[in-house]
Amino acid sequence: MLLIKNVKLNGELTNILLTGNKITSIVKDLGDFMDIPSIDGKGNTILPAFVDIHTHLREPGFESKEDITSGLKAAVAGGFSAVCPMPNTNPVTDNKYIVSYIKMRARESGLARVFPIGAISKGLKGDELAEMASMQRAGIVAVSDDGMPVTNSNLMRKAMEYADGLGMITISHSEDKSLAEGHANEGANATRAGIEGISRVAEEAMVAREILLADSLNVAVHIAHVSTTNSVDLIRWAKAKGIKVTCETCPHYIVGTDELILNYDCNAKVNPPLREERDRQAIIAGLLDGTIDAIATDHAPHTKSEKDREFALAPNGISGLESAFGLCYTALVDSGLMSLDRLSELMSKNPSDILNLPCGELIEGGLADFVIVDTDKEYEIDSSKWYSKGKNTPFNGRKVKGQIMTTIVDGNIVFNRETEERI
Ligand SMILES: [Zn+2]
Ligand SMILES: [Zn+2]
Secondary structure, eight states: OEEEEEEEETTEEEEEEEETTEEEEEESOOGGGGGSOEEEOTTOEEEEOEEEEEEOOOTTTOTTTOOHHHHHHHHHHTTEEEEEEOSOSSSOSOSHHHHHHHHHHHHHHTSSEEOOEEOSBGGGOSSSBOOHHHHHHHTOOEEEOTTSOOOOHHHHHHHHHHHHHTTOEEEEOOOOGGGOOSSEESSHHHHHHTOOEEOTHHHHHHHHHHHHHHHHHTOOEEEOSOOSHHHHHHHHHHHHTTOOEEEEEOHHHHHOOGGGGTTTOGGGOOSSOOOOHHHHHHHHHHHHHTSSOEEOOOBOOOOHHHHSSOGGGSOOOBOOTTTHHHHHIIIIIITTSSOHHHHHIIIIIHHHHHTTOSOSOOOTTSBOOEEEEEEEEEEEOOGGGOSSSOOOOTTTTOEEEEEEEEEEETTEEEEETTTTOOO
């Protein structure tokens, strides 16, 4: 048994008793529990640990960018107890052997839970459906060709229908490549910087297609990394019509715009690209009114040498697991836009529900997966101190509030900032 003393839950100080990997009880009065081994929460806030349904762990194949152990260290340091790695590995996660390998490596690291996402198409080539049923038996929880759009609409239709038959959701990386040949959002800042632009329609046209396919088949679809005003409007319209669409956005679309590309910082190069202030405002409005269901990191680590290139040649992606909470808490909660409860829902319960995962809640009898955060702690983001191999973030030096102090997964302390119990 383990007692978590003196933590704030829903604004009130309380204590949480764990037995094994379960929360046995939430007790106000310590009474008989004084002799049990305990950790002191010091009045900090306790939340269900975060669940990231969009992560790139890069293993197998790209271990110089990240491997499963370094990625999971980053996850628990960022307050996540569960992550869903995307299948654009090498070899591609399009068969049960790779799924089993990822699950095995995750078990070895013993840090966070890993629920892999399998490919929609073999080799992410967009020609032929991957073996979804056998991958599901090996442990995948959803399918996606993330990184590559499914250009063939009929294949996407078949994928959505087949995945739904297996009780899984299809996740769309919505991008019309023919409209996305540039390297930054099409607009004044790309023009000013002399960088070729990517039309918003590249994203929006595919979002519209997925919504219409989901409607025609009466199945669910999940839209990854929503970044534009019209995407939010399309999803809002679809939800009002009762179409089964859910979506996520990422911390960088909540806190960043394409102004960050003006100094040619390749760490601000991401796909979909950082947009303009009006899009950022639309994303926030979507988070506030429930159009956007979840925040996912799209954690995309790269090596320094890959990002130290000419803007047009650098790969897309932002390393996001270790800055997600601080950025979102500062922009959304500390600013007064939303309650901590709503942010918690967006980072834990909702993403978990979208993929039917057994996580995301802090309740008696529930899994002991939670995070203790110091919501008053102010600090500067410094990726040189991260556990992730990917130091690529355009938010270095940014002052944020809200620091992860302790992360507990399955009843075990997997991260403790104070004792630096090295993970
Ligand atoms: Zn994507
Ligand atoms: Zn991605």
